Amino acid sequence: MGISKSHIFSHQQNELALAAKVLANPARIAILEYISKQDSCICTDLVDEIGLAQPTISQHLNEIKKIGLLTGTFEGKNLCYCIDQEKWYALQSLFATFFSTITQNCC
Protein backbone atom coordinates (compact mmCIF):
# COMPACT_ATOMS: atom_id res chain seq x y z
CA MET A 1 0.00 0.00 0.00
CA GLY A 2 2.87 2.36 0.68
CA ILE A 3 0.99 4.09 3.48
CA SER A 4 1.33 3.24 7.14
CA LYS A 5 -1.74 2.56 9.26
CA SER A 6 -1.14 5.51 11.54
CA HIS A 7 -4.58 5.28 13.17
CA ILE A 8 -3.69 2.12 15.06
CA PHE A 9 -0.71 3.77 16.75
CA SER A 10 -0.40 6.38 19.46
CA HIS A 11 0.13 10.05 18.81
CA GLN A 12 3.62 9.86 20.22
CA GLN A 13 4.54 6.89 18.08
CA ASN A 14 3.33 8.64 14.96
CA GLU A 15 5.04 11.88 15.87
CA LEU A 16 8.37 10.17 16.43
CA ALA A 17 8.01 8.27 13.16
CA LEU A 18 7.22 11.49 11.27
CA ALA A 19 10.22 13.25 12.77
CA ALA A 20 12.45 10.30 11.93
CA LYS A 21 11.15 10.37 8.37
CA VAL A 22 12.49 13.89 7.95
CA LEU A 23 15.91 12.74 9.16
CA ALA A 24 15.76 9.60 7.02
CA ASN A 25 17.60 11.20 4.11
CA PRO A 26 21.29 12.16 3.99
CA ALA A 27 20.54 15.31 1.99
CA ARG A 28 18.28 16.63 4.74
CA ILE A 29 20.88 15.73 7.38
CA ALA A 30 23.48 17.62 5.35
CA ILE A 31 21.16 20.59 4.89
CA LEU A 32 20.47 20.82 8.62
CA GLU A 33 24.15 20.51 9.43
CA TYR A 34 25.11 23.14 6.89
CA ILE A 35 22.51 25.65 8.05
CA SER A 36 23.65 25.22 11.63
CA LYS A 37 27.28 25.78 10.68
CA GLN A 38 26.59 29.19 9.18
CA ASP A 39 27.24 32.26 11.28
CA SER A 40 24.40 34.08 9.62
CA CYS A 41 21.42 33.19 7.48
CA ILE A 42 23.25 32.60 4.24
CA CYS A 43 21.21 29.91 2.59
CA THR A 44 21.68 30.64 -1.08
CA ASP A 45 24.61 28.32 -1.57
CA LEU A 46 22.97 25.13 -0.35
CA VAL A 47 22.74 23.95 -3.93
CA ASP A 48 26.48 24.28 -4.52
CA GLU A 49 27.28 22.89 -1.10
CA ILE A 50 25.08 19.79 -1.19
CA GLY A 51 25.45 18.87 -4.84
CA LEU A 52 21.84 18.27 -5.74
CA ALA A 53 19.70 20.18 -8.19
CA GLN A 54 17.96 23.31 -7.02
CA PRO A 55 14.41 21.89 -7.20
CA THR A 56 15.55 18.93 -5.14
CA ILE A 57 17.04 21.15 -2.45
CA SER A 58 13.89 23.24 -2.45
CA GLN A 59 11.77 20.14 -1.90
CA HIS A 60 13.97 18.90 0.93
CA LEU A 61 13.78 22.31 2.59
CA ASN A 62 10.03 22.07 2.30
CA GLU A 63 9.98 18.68 4.00
CA ILE A 64 12.01 20.10 6.88
CA LYS A 65 9.78 23.16 7.02
CA LYS A 66 6.61 21.06 7.11
CA ILE A 67 7.39 19.72 10.57
CA GLY A 68 8.25 23.21 11.80
CA LEU A 69 12.00 22.79 11.97
CA LEU A 70 12.75 25.88 9.90
CA THR A 71 12.11 29.50 10.67
CA GLY A 72 13.00 32.76 8.96
CA THR A 73 11.69 34.66 5.98
CA PHE A 74 10.18 32.55 3.26
CA GLU A 75 9.39 35.00 0.49
CA GLY A 76 11.15 36.13 -2.63
CA LYS A 77 14.87 36.31 -3.19
CA ASN A 78 17.66 35.64 -0.69
CA LEU A 79 15.65 33.58 1.74
CA CYS A 80 16.69 33.15 5.32
CA TYR A 81 16.36 29.55 6.35
CA CYS A 82 17.24 28.92 9.97
CA ILE A 83 16.60 26.07 12.35
CA ASP A 84 13.77 26.69 14.77
CA GLN A 85 15.41 26.23 18.15
CA GLU A 86 12.24 25.46 20.06
CA LYS A 87 11.16 22.73 17.66
CA TRP A 88 14.69 21.42 17.53
CA TYR A 89 14.84 20.98 21.28
CA ALA A 90 11.42 19.35 21.23
CA LEU A 91 12.64 16.77 18.74
CA GLN A 92 15.84 16.26 20.68
CA SER A 93 13.75 15.54 23.75
CA LEU A 94 11.42 13.25 21.80
CA PHE A 95 14.29 11.10 20.57
CA ALA A 96 16.12 11.21 23.90
CA THR A 97 13.01 10.00 25.70
CA PHE A 98 12.49 7.21 23.22
CA PHE A 99 16.08 6.03 23.46
CA SER A 100 16.15 6.18 27.24
CA THR A 101 12.86 4.35 27.80
CA ILE A 102 14.11 1.33 25.92
CA THR A 103 16.75 -0.04 28.23
CA GLN A 104 15.56 -3.51 29.15
CA ASN A 105 18.01 -6.28 28.40
CA CYS A 106 16.73 -9.82 28.14
CA CYS A 107 19.27 -11.68 26.01
Next chain:
Amino acid sequence: MGISKSHIFSHQQNELALAAKVLANPARIAILEYISKQDSCICTDLVDEIGLAQPTISQHLNEIKKIGLLTGTFEGKNLCYCIDQEKWYALQSLFATFFSTITQNCC
Protein backbone atom coordinates in the same frame (compact mmCIF):
# COMPACT_ATOMS: atom_id res chain seq x y z
CA MET B 1 14.11 8.15 -8.86
CA GLY B 2 13.18 7.11 -5.34
CA ILE B 3 16.81 6.53 -4.43
CA SER B 4 18.99 9.00 -2.59
CA LYS B 5 22.44 9.89 -3.87
CA SER B 6 24.25 8.47 -0.87
CA HIS B 7 27.69 8.67 -2.49
CA ILE B 8 27.77 12.44 -2.27
CA PHE B 9 27.30 12.39 1.50
CA SER B 10 29.52 11.42 4.39
CA HIS B 11 29.45 8.04 6.07
CA GLN B 12 28.03 9.58 9.21
CA GLN B 13 25.28 11.38 7.33
CA ASN B 14 24.27 8.19 5.56
CA GLU B 15 24.41 6.16 8.75
CA LEU B 16 22.20 8.58 10.61
CA ALA B 17 19.76 8.68 7.71
CA LEU B 18 19.62 4.87 7.57
CA ALA B 19 19.00 4.65 11.31
CA ALA B 20 16.29 7.29 11.07
CA LYS B 21 14.68 5.34 8.24
CA VAL B 22 14.19 2.37 10.55
CA LEU B 23 12.49 4.62 13.08
CA ALA B 24 10.43 6.33 10.38
CA ASN B 25 7.47 4.00 10.81
CA PRO B 26 5.09 3.89 13.78
CA ALA B 27 4.85 0.09 13.58
CA ARG B 28 8.57 -0.28 14.08
CA ILE B 29 8.48 2.22 16.96
CA ALA B 30 5.70 0.19 18.53
CA ILE B 31 7.56 -3.07 17.98
CA LEU B 32 10.71 -1.73 19.63
CA GLU B 33 8.72 -0.36 22.54
CA TYR B 34 6.86 -3.62 23.01
CA ILE B 35 9.96 -5.78 22.91
CA SER B 36 11.64 -3.57 25.47
CA LYS B 37 8.65 -3.74 27.81
CA GLN B 38 8.78 -7.52 28.04
CA ASP B 39 10.40 -9.03 31.09
CA SER B 40 11.64 -11.97 29.10
CA CYS B 41 12.10 -12.86 25.46
CA ILE B 42 8.43 -13.40 24.65
CA CYS B 43 8.05 -12.16 21.11
CA THR B 44 5.32 -14.41 19.75
CA ASP B 45 2.38 -12.09 20.30
CA LEU B 46 3.63 -9.08 18.39
CA VAL B 47 0.99 -9.67 15.74
CA ASP B 48 -1.88 -9.46 18.23
CA GLU B 49 -0.28 -6.59 20.05
CA ILE B 50 0.51 -4.35 17.08
CA GLY B 51 -2.52 -5.11 14.93
CA LEU B 52 -0.84 -5.72 11.58
CA ALA B 53 -0.73 -8.92 9.56
CA GLN B 54 1.93 -11.50 10.39
CA PRO B 55 3.94 -11.04 7.16
CA THR B 56 3.98 -7.30 7.75
CA ILE B 57 5.32 -7.71 11.28
CA SER B 58 7.89 -10.16 10.02
CA GLN B 59 9.09 -7.66 7.43
CA HIS B 60 9.32 -4.86 9.97
CA LEU B 61 11.33 -7.10 12.29
CA ASN B 62 13.63 -7.79 9.39
CA GLU B 63 14.15 -4.08 8.76
CA ILE B 64 15.08 -3.60 12.41
CA LYS B 65 17.32 -6.64 12.32
CA LYS B 66 19.13 -5.43 9.19
CA ILE B 67 20.76 -2.53 11.01
CA GLY B 68 21.74 -4.81 13.87
CA LEU B 69 19.22 -3.60 16.42
CA LEU B 70 17.93 -7.08 17.25
CA THR B 71 19.70 -9.97 18.84
CA GLY B 72 18.65 -13.44 19.98
CA THR B 73 17.80 -16.63 18.20
CA PHE B 74 16.43 -16.28 14.71
CA GLU B 75 15.52 -19.78 13.64
CA GLY B 76 12.39 -21.85 13.62
CA LYS B 77 9.56 -21.61 16.10
CA ASN B 78 9.31 -19.46 19.21
CA LEU B 79 11.86 -16.85 18.27
CA CYS B 80 13.58 -14.70 20.82
CA TYR B 81 13.82 -11.15 19.57
CA CYS B 82 15.63 -8.77 21.86
CA ILE B 83 17.08 -5.33 21.38
CA ASP B 84 20.84 -5.34 20.97
CA GLN B 85 21.99 -3.06 23.76
CA GLU B 86 25.31 -2.17 22.22
CA LYS B 87 23.79 -1.12 18.91
CA TRP B 88 21.02 0.65 20.74
CA TYR B 89 23.46 2.79 22.71
CA ALA B 90 25.42 3.46 19.52
CA LEU B 91 22.29 4.82 17.86
CA GLN B 92 21.37 6.79 20.94
CA SER B 93 24.79 8.38 20.83
CA LEU B 94 24.55 9.01 17.09
CA PHE B 95 21.28 10.90 17.46
CA ALA B 96 22.40 12.69 20.61
CA THR B 97 25.54 13.92 18.88
CA PHE B 98 23.57 15.10 15.88
CA PHE B 99 21.06 16.97 17.99
CA SER B 100 23.70 18.57 20.20
CA THR B 101 25.96 19.74 17.37
CA ILE B 102 23.17 21.74 15.83
CA THR B 103 22.72 24.55 18.30
CA GLN B 104 23.45 27.71 16.36
CA ASN B 105 20.73 30.32 16.39
CA CYS B 106 20.73 32.95 13.68
CA CYS B 107 17.13 34.15 13.41
Next chain:
DNA sequence: TATTATTATCGTAATATTGCAATATTAAAA
Protein backbone atom coordinates in the same frame (compact mmCIF):
# COMPACT_ATOMS: atom_id res chain seq x y z
C1' DT C 1 10.63 49.04 -16.91
C1' DA C 2 13.76 45.32 -18.24
C1' DT C 3 17.08 42.34 -16.49
C1' DT C 4 18.91 39.26 -13.35
C1' DA C 5 19.37 36.18 -9.49
C1' DT C 6 16.96 33.27 -6.43
C1' DT C 7 13.47 30.19 -5.06
C1' DA C 8 9.08 27.57 -5.99
C1' DT C 9 6.14 24.66 -8.65
C1' DC C 10 4.86 21.33 -12.21
C1' DG C 11 5.39 17.24 -14.67
C1' DT C 12 7.58 13.04 -15.07
C1' DA C 13 10.45 8.83 -14.36
C1' DA C 14 12.59 5.54 -11.44
C1' DT C 15 12.65 3.33 -7.30
C1' DA C 16 11.16 2.45 -2.37
C1' DT C 17 7.82 1.52 1.11
C1' DT C 18 3.78 -0.43 3.21
C1' DG C 19 0.66 -3.97 3.67
C1' DC C 20 -1.63 -8.35 2.92
C1' DA C 21 -3.03 -13.05 0.98
C1' DA C 22 -1.13 -17.22 -0.23
C1' DT C 23 2.26 -20.29 0.56
C1' DA C 24 6.60 -22.23 2.33
C1' DT C 25 9.57 -23.34 6.01
C1' DT C 26 10.80 -24.67 10.51
C1' DA C 27 10.80 -27.18 14.81
C1' DA C 28 8.32 -28.84 18.56
C1' DA C 29 4.50 -31.87 20.03
C1' DA C 30 1.30 -35.65 19.40
Next chain:
DNA sequence: TTTTAATATTGCAATATTACGATAATAATA
Protein backbone atom coordinates in the same frame (compact mmCIF):
# COMPACT_ATOMS: atom_id res chain seq x y z
C1' DT D 1 6.04 -39.70 11.29
C1' DT D 2 2.19 -36.71 11.03
C1' DT D 3 0.29 -32.67 12.87
C1' DT D 4 0.48 -28.19 14.59
C1' DA D 5 2.06 -23.59 15.78
C1' DA D 6 5.14 -19.92 14.64
C1' DT D 7 7.74 -17.40 11.48
C1' DA D 8 9.57 -16.43 6.70
C1' DT D 9 9.09 -15.76 1.83
C1' DT D 10 6.79 -14.64 -2.45
C1' DG D 11 3.93 -11.99 -5.28
C1' DC D 12 1.25 -8.25 -5.84
C1' DA D 13 -1.20 -3.62 -5.48
C1' DA D 14 -1.32 1.00 -3.80
C1' DT D 15 1.10 4.81 -2.48
C1' DA D 16 5.39 7.45 -1.23
C1' DT D 17 9.94 9.14 -2.09
C1' DT D 18 13.78 10.96 -4.65
C1' DA D 19 15.48 13.52 -8.25
C1' DC D 20 15.61 16.53 -12.21
C1' DG D 21 14.36 19.47 -16.39
C1' DA D 22 11.39 23.00 -17.66
C1' DT D 23 9.11 26.76 -16.26
C1' DA D 24 6.94 30.17 -13.22
C1' DA D 25 7.14 33.46 -9.64
C1' DT D 26 9.46 36.80 -6.87
C1' DA D 27 12.14 40.75 -5.63
C1' DA D 28 16.24 43.32 -6.01
C1' DT D 29 19.11 45.84 -9.36
C1' DA D 30 20.39 48.22 -13.59
